[in-house]
Amino acid sequence: MRKRTFLGASLFLGLGGLPAVLAGAADATTAKTKAKTVHGRGEILWDTYGVPHVYGKDEASVFHGFGYAQAQNHGDIVVHLYGEARGRAAEYWGPQFAASDRWMLSNDVPARALAWYKASTPQFRKDLDAFAEGINAYNAANPGKIDPKIAVVLPVSGVDVMAHAHRLMNFIYVAPMERTMGAPVPGAGNNGSNAWAVAPSRSASGNTMLLANPHLPWPTSYFTYFEADLNGPGIKMYGATQVGLPVLRFCFNDHMGFTNTVNSMLGATNYELKLSGGGYLFDGKVLPFKTRTTSFKIRQPDGSLKTESLEIRESVHGPVFTRADGKTLALRVAGLDRPDGLKQYWDMGMSKSFAEFEATLRRLQVPTFNIVYADKAGHIQYMDNGILPKHPKGDLAFWRGDVPGDTSETLWTEVHSYEDLPKVIDPPTGWIQNTNDPPWVATYPQVIHYETYPPYVAPPGPESLRSQQSAHLLADYKKLSYDDFVAHKLSTHTLMADRVLPDLVAAAQGDPDPEVQAAVNLLKAWDRETVADSKAALLFETWANLFSPNNFTSLANYKVKWLAADPIGTPKGVADPAKAVAMLKAAIVEMKQKYGAIDRPFGEVSRFAIDKVDLPGNGGFGNTGIFRTITWGPLKDGKRIPVHGETWVSLVEFSTPIKAKGLMSYGNASQPGSPHRADQLKHLSDKTLRTLWFTRAQVEQHLEGRTAL
Known part of the structure; x- marks a missing residue:
């Protein structure tokens, strides 16, 4: 059963040897003052799903409350991400973060974040500072709630907020390190919004x-969503954002x-350089690299710090990197x-x-x-x-x-x-x-x-x-x-089944194999919904993965390929009926090996499971034409759980008053011990939504707690 843990570069690894002396260490790039407490800034009303409804006396107070709320529900993730954006994660948590630090420093993220912060309007600088102050204020009021091994990053500042946003937008979304360095990009191929x-x-x-x-993706990281309601003079916003960001996306x-x-959209370019004479060729000439040297620290298993020197080269294109395959690339990023x-x-x-x-x-x-x-x-x-x-x-x-x-x-x-x-x-x-x-x-x-x-x-x-x-x-x-x-x-209908199932059934009807006939009867009776009690959905998914490999994207086995002249009606049909039947026989073998039978109910195998909550799942792979997208992970102990898919949902009708329903599938908190880590999975399993409490009167009727700012 899943416990909510960090994903990818944010994995909590090697923290055990961190000495307590660093627990209050302040970062040189942050404000050196203690967390500020300004009484009378407003309050947070917490509803019964852990959603913060922030009421601030002015704009900066709204940001302050939003920062406080993020620290309460997701403090470990947020503060860890800010440490990474500083380019000091290896100093805090060890050598597994050294590559991330090199990427941050080589691309000038910390320095540019400071310049961007200074370029902001005076009011927005106050807002960024107030958001950071809210995080610091939560930690000061709740010592130990943020993991002490992570809290070494505190206090944070408005510059840290900007650095995290800069890293996320420009060097995770637009120019991920993995793309330049020739490695698989986390989450690539699973876009599903x-x-x-x-x-x-x-x-x-x-x-x-x-x-x-x-x-x-579902494992907690910079991809994790947070739901909030922000209110102040002239301010009314409801929605969600990714943790660590001070604004709703x-x-x-x-x-x-x-x-x-x-x-x-491609906002970044990787340029392959031709090296020559200690420099690189450009328009028939050998140009020298611009070089500068910096350094960063790496925490060792015994708690000591090792300083690593980093030489940063630049071409006319941008910073230069040497890949494992021997290629030398320069990265140019727009914006x-x-x-x-x-x-x-x-x-x-x-x-x-x-x-x-x-x-x-x-x-x-x-x-x-x-x-x-x-x-x-x-x-x-x-x-x-x-x-x-x-x-x-x-x-x-x-x-x-x-x-x-x-x-x-x-x-x-x-x-x-x-x-x-x-x-x-x-x-x-x-x-x-x-x-x-x-x-x-x-x-x-x-x-x-x-x-x-x-x-x-x-x-x-x-x-x-x-x-x-x-x-x-x-x-x-x-x-x-x-x-x-x-x-x-909430549709779980499988469009791919509409396109190919009639041809598959027709081709398999006359096959003498009784197991094939049992499979045909299942598929014929199936309503093509990928829901918990379906006894044919897993069989179709298994066959479809053979018919259309590469995450259900291959068009090779369709009779009619995709046509630009009919973009929402193609592909369709089965090109080779005999081959499709052979794939069905292979799917039957795979079903029996993996699931024990060809008619296992979908929700027995596919589970919505976090902590102690474990419920039947529904929804499936988007590339099979299911609008309710759930990317199921590998089978483990006879079950599989989501690795990606349904997260934040809101459906709004701009009526008077507004109608709004929604869901945060995995819950609105990730902090250990929070009651809101998995409290919305029942809605996900039942294919229901919550009413989004948009007015103060609604919130007061569903109140879990108050926090004075």
Whole structure:
């Protein structure tokens, strides 16, 4: 059964030898003062799901309360992430973090974060400081609640907040270390966010509706989501963000709302250099590297600190790295001159009209992510947002690879404007959607087309089956009530089964093998829902993985491949019926080996399990065309649990008053001992949602506790 633990670079490894003398050590890059206590700043009302409803006397007080709340529910993760963003994680926790520190220092993240902090408006600097002060205040008021081995990072400052955001946005999302260094990127291939906006013309009530539904890995890390309600003079925001960020990335207020999905925009380029004479070739000349030397400390098993010298080389492209395969690469990242991504998100959430929101989007400070918007006035928008370099030639595949760095012809110096980026505003269809796919089917019939944009903006296709299912759940209905909207969001229907199962059943009908006939009868009776009591869903999934390998993406065995002319109706059919039947026989063998029978109920094997909670699962792999995405991990002791998928959900109807339902699948806290680590799994298992308590009166009726700020 899963305990919530850190993922990837954030794994808690080798902490046992940390000496207690460091428990109060302050970082030189942080404020050297003790955590500030300013009485009368407001309060936090905690509801029965552990959601903080922050009420601040002014803007900075709201940030202070938000920081305090994050420390209470996710303090171990947040403070650890801030230590990593400083480039001092190896000093705090040992050599397993040395590669991360080298990446931070080589890319100037700590130094640039300080410059970005200083470039912020005076008010936003106060906000960042107040958020950090909230974290420090929680620790001061609750000594020992944050793991002392992690609390060595404290106190934190507004610069730390900025550094974490900079690392997350620019050097995890846009330019992950693994991509440059030739290693697998964490979470790659498991993008699963869903977003919908429905205009009044397609709404049964005449009110606009918005779905926010990001999916990221479940083990706790910088990907973990946190739900909150922020209130102050002129401030009303409800939504979620990733832990450590001081602003909501998924947000609605009384007037509007917005959400994000991961897009394919390439804001960074890896240039392969040709070395020569101690330098590198560029336009027929040998240029010397610019070099500088810094150092960082690495904690040893006995608690002592070893200093490692780090020589940082730079070419005209950017910092230079040597990969394990011997290649020398230079990294160039767009947007390093744009410090106001956090401020843009804050102002997006403060918007009260589409005009205000669009003016904020035009700043292009947020370096990546699709953005989907809806408002009470009836406007909806999809935007393939990001800071995108301009290139004279080449498609997405070319610029995603190792680009020749020996010529100025490939060295980009400009980025695209807001006007250049694909977007859909108030389409005649009355709806927009995105599920991480290219922008071309943001609505259907299409209003934006691949041919009208440079080929490096996004791939032409194919449209994933989950994206096609998303489009059908909107396009196939003339009007959607709010109840319809919720029901469609919870859909566990498997579109891939609609496309291939009739051909498979027809091909296998005459096979004399009794086990094949038993499988055919199961598949024929299946309603194609991937739910707990289904006795055919596991069998179909097992067969589908053979029919369409590579995470259900291969089109080789379909009779009709994906067609740009029919983007939400293809692929379909079985190309080789005999081969498909052979795959069914192989799936039967695999089912019996792994699950003991071909008709094991889906929820007996697939479990929603955290700590002591262990419940039947539902939902499945998005690439099989299931909108309710759950990426199931490997089988262990006869069961499997999610590694990725459904996390934060909100469904809002901009009625009077607002209707809002939602869920934080794995709970709104990760701190040891919190009652909110797994208290929403029952909703996930039951395919139900919570009412999101948006007003103070609602919160007071469901109150768990109060914290005075």
